[in-house]
Amino acid sequence: MSDMFLRRRSIRRRAFDLLTAGVCRSGFLFSMGLIVFLIAQIIFRGGASISLEFLTSPMRDGGLSGGILYQICGTMILIATAGSVAAPLALGLALLETEYVKNMFARRTIQILIHSANAIPSILFGLFGFFALVKMAGLQKSWLAGGLVLGMMILPTTAVAVKEAIDAIPSAYREQAIALGLSKPKEIFAVVLPRSFFGLITGLLLGLSRAAGETAPVMFTACVFYGPTLPHGIRDEPILSLPYHVFNLAQDSLKPQAMQNAWGASLVLIMIVSCLSLTAWGLRRHQMTEAWR
Amino acid sequence: MTVPDPLRRETPLYGPFGLFHDPGWGTISFTQFGSIVAASLALGSFVSLIGFLTYLSWPALTQKGVTLITTGVWYYPREKFGALAMIYGTITSASVALILAAPVGILSAIWIAEYAPRWSRLPLKGAVEFLAGVPSIVFGLMGVITLRPVMQEFSGGGDSLMTAALLLAIMILPTLTTLVEDSLQAVPGDLRTQARALGLSREEAIRKVILPGARRGIVAATLLALTRAFGETIAVYLVVGRADNRLPESLLNLQPLIESGQTLTSKLGGSEVPMAYGDPLHMGALASLGLILIVITVFTTFLGQMMMGSPEKGS
Numbered sequence A: 001m002s003d004m005f006l007r008r009r010s011i012r013r014r015a016f017d018l019l020t021a022g023v024c025r026s027g028f029l030f031s032m033g034l035i036v037f038l039i040a041q042i043i044f045r046g047g048a049s050i051s052l053e054f055l056t057s058p059m060r061d062g063g064l065s066g067g068i069l070y071q072i073c074g075t076m077i078l079i080a081t082a083g084s085v086a087a088p089l090a091l092g093l094a095l096l097e098t099e100y101v102k103n104m105f106a107r108r109t110i111q112i113l114i115h116s117a118n119a120i121p122s123i124l125f126g127l128f129g130f131f132a133l134v135k136m137a138g139l140q141k142s143w144l145a146g147g148l149v150l151g152m153m154i155l156p157t158t159a160v161a162v163k164e165a166i167d168a169i170p171s172a173y174r175e176q177a178i179a180l181g182l183s184k185p186k187e188i189f190a191v192v193l194p195r196s197f198f199g200l201i202t203g204l205l206l207g208l209s210r211a212a213g214e215t216a217p218v219m220f221t222a223c224v225f226y227g228p229t230l231p232h233g234i235r236d237e238p239i240l241s242l243p244y245h246v247f248n249l250a251q252d253s254l255k256p257q258a259m260q261n262a263w264g265a266s267l268v269l270i271m272i273v274s275c276l277s278l279t280a281w282g283l284r285r286h287q288m289t290e291a292w293r
Numbered sequence B: 001m002t003v004p005d006p007l008r009r010e011t012p013l014y015g016p017f018g019l020f021h022d023p024g025w026g027t028i029s030f031t032q033f034g035s036i037v038a039a040s041l042a043l044g045s046f047v048s049l050i051g052f053l054t055y056l057s058w059p060a061l062t063q064k065g066v067t068l069i070t071t072g073v074w075y076y077p078r079e080k081f082g083a084l085a086m087i088y089g090t091i092t093s094a095s096v097a098l099i100l101a102a103p104v105g106i107l108s109a110i111w112i113a114e115y116a117p118r119w120s121r122l123p124l125k126g127a128v129e130f131l132a133g134v135p136s137i138v139f140g141l142m143g144v145i146t147l148r149p150v151m152q153e154f155s156g157g158g159d160s161l162m163t164a165a166l167l168l169a170i171m172i173l174p175t176l177t178t179l180v181e182d183s184l185q186a187v188p189g190d191l192r193t194q195a196r197a198l199g200l201s202r203e204e205a206i207r208k209v210i211l212p213g214a215r216r217g218i219v220a221a222t223l224l225a226l227t228r229a230f231g232e233t234i235a236v237y238l239v240v241g242r243a244d245n246r247l248p249e250s251l252l253n254l255q256p257l258i259e260s261g262q263t264l265t266s267k268l269g270g271s272e273v274p275m276a277y278g279d280p281l282h283m284g285a286l287a288s289l290g291l292i293l294i295v296i297t298v299f300t301t302f303l304g305q306m307m308m309g310s311p312e313k314g315s
Helices: A002-049 A052-056 A069-100 A104-119 A122-136 A143-167 A171-179 A184-213 A242-250 A256-292 B030-064 B084-115 B118-132 B136-155 B161-185 B189-197 B202-213 B215-231 B234-239 B264-268 B272-276 B280-309
Strands: none
Touching (some): A002 B084, A052 A069, A122 B264, A143 A184, B084 B202, B084 B264, B136 B234, B264 B280
16 A cells, blocks of 8 residues: 555656646746747847948938937947946945945945935936936036936946955955055055956946946936937037937837837847946956956 | 154055055045045935935925825826826736746746756856846837737737736846846755755755745845836836826726826826926926835835845744
């Protein structure tokens, strides 16, 4: 009897085992199929409209013909501004938190602030930028306002990456610096900064790859659909950008030509974003192999 | 007269290119000063974001009070500002998205972590993370071109909360998968070997050892994906229909789900924002929508952080 019982149980266990494997596999195949479908769609539809002329000529006929030269330039200007705003602030924030603030309560407060800033949806940065920077501070709709808003948005990501890199410095390095009689600033410049440099760059690139694709923060603060070319001054000069371009074309979904240009612009945008995040990924691997030595 | 200190060293140079004298112990160094300035700018910008939105929303908060979140009629020419329909839209679209995405995401994460051949993990993770990094506007474009006609076919309305929910489900799926996979990988490999050595089948090892070990990580990943769904603007804006004041008669009535709706984010992304400038009450009402959104997302994030942070209880 017990033999029967065991055998039946083992059949049930085996069935469950196979069933689970099958269910997991089908879930995986489903999401993999979705991924392949999406990537194929982007590449085929976008690839069809990309040409040298598309990349190097300005937009014409409200996006129905012509290229996306100034949209690419605008996106580059925006992320360059965002990066130069975010990098020093994130570095300072991480240094203050890891090197200078010894009070646990203050440290905890800083961390909570950074984490909740990371949770704020991007549209709220746009809302804040529009009312505070564009209207009340008088920046008007300009690349500067957009860059500041994007910089604010990626600051938490960057600061967390720097902080993690600083935390990963082996304590022996610091001990040696202290044993050599280095002052705190010297310790920072000799040990902390060189050792966390890749962390800063990685975090910054990851943040920028997000900033490059965001539409919500810039649509009220920096971008217009047509008109401007390259900015001449720092204020009152709205610019074009890739995500906002796609956003406007997408609302015109009945015109096939508009759609084709939208796919082309999306593919270029994705290539910019993946270049940034691939570089970040490569640097992180470099950093990891460095740490093993 | 000051006595010279025999132990005092020549003040050495430090800083970029040796530009600065070391001010010595007890004074604030240039480095410290710089990081204090940078950090207070950074923290100040976050605090001022929340403070400024509160300041803007003050007229609406004092004049309208709780009716902002208890009534569902938003019609700004008549100064009617009730956000309930938008809160409903945000919460339903994000929850439906999560209900659709979570099973698929968790199952595929289990497959990648436990069943997939070792060599295929890196490329698989790469593909999933690539998709997690695709900008939301591209998903929005796909929603407009691919998903909307399909939904038109099925439910009669191309732009609806359901379309938004499906699109959100696709958008949060990669994020969810990669985060869940990370937390499954974080379970020590020894546990797997030991469970199998004790004679547990693969399924039993996963169900009884690995999933309990990764439970907190999985819940945290789910909440993080939910936060992303709450805050997503552009993709939702393109497919949600942006029709105000659609509230169901009862909570169980799912009719509004397949009709055009409005979420907090799609309202804030719309053309009402530039129009509202100058009218304190209207601006205040929009800013309080922002505050409601912040409260929802920050609350969800902290729930996730708490899950992630608190130590696993021994059982």
